[in-house]
Amino acid sequence: MTGRQLVYAALWANGVTAKQTAEIMGVTLHTARSARVRLQRKYAAAGIRVRNSVDMARILAAELPRITPQRSATARLPEPGRSGGRPSTITPDRLAIVQQLRADGLSFGRIADQLGVSRYVVSRAFARAERDAAVGAEE
Numbered sequence: 001m002t003g004r005q006l007v008y009a010a011l012w013a014n015g016v017t018a019k020q021t022a023e024i025m026g027v028t029l030h031t032a033r034s035a036r037v038r039l040q041r042k043y044a045a046a047g048i049r050v051r052n053s054v055d056m057a058r059i060l061a062a063e064l065p066r067i068t069p070q071r072s073a074t075a076r077l078p079e080p081g082r083s084g085g086r087p088s089t090i091t092p093d094r095l096a097i098v099q100q101l102r103a104d105g106l107s108f109g110r111i112a113d114q115l116g117v118s119r120y121v122v123s124r125a126f127a128r129a130e131r132d133a134a135v136g137a138e139e
Contacts, residue, residue, distance in 0.1 A: 001063065005035070005038075005039065005042075007025070008021065008025070008032070008035040008036065008039065009039055009056055009059070009060055010060060011024065011025075012036055012039070012053050012056045013053055013056040013057035013059075013060050014053070014057075015053045018032045018033045018036065019032070021035075039056070043059065088125070089117050089121055090115075090117070090121060090122070090125035094115060094125075095125055095126075095129055097115070098111055098115070098122055098125060098126055098129075099126070099129065101114070102126060108122045108123045108126070
């Protein structure tokens with residue numbers, strides 16, 4: 001059972017009407033009713049008859065011990081010191097080249113052409129380096 005289905009089932013099991021469920025979940029009345037019908041069909045396919053909130057409460061009481069919590073959002077965060085996504089095309093060595101060429105007066109476009117990357121990559125790396133230098137100077 002998905003987290004959303006579990007919420008619909010819990011509301012139904014607690015006697016919340018379809019109209020109240022729609023308001024709580026921020027969906028239309030049709031969607032709330034459809035969720036109940038889908039739950040009924042799901043259990044009917046397994047040979048379990050769900051006619052009312054009492055039946056749903058009985059099912060939830062049996063299923064809840066088997067439902068395992070999903071990993072939290074914080075469990076998916078990268079390790080400290082690591083960022084997600086692609087590796088940077090501007091390595092520390094290339095950043096030093098960017099800074100030197102920029103100090104020599106070259107535009108981001110010309111630097112990008114020399115390094116074989118986009119102008120956006122060069123300007124973003126340069127801005128990040130300046131921001132990091134400013135933060136380091138404050139400390």
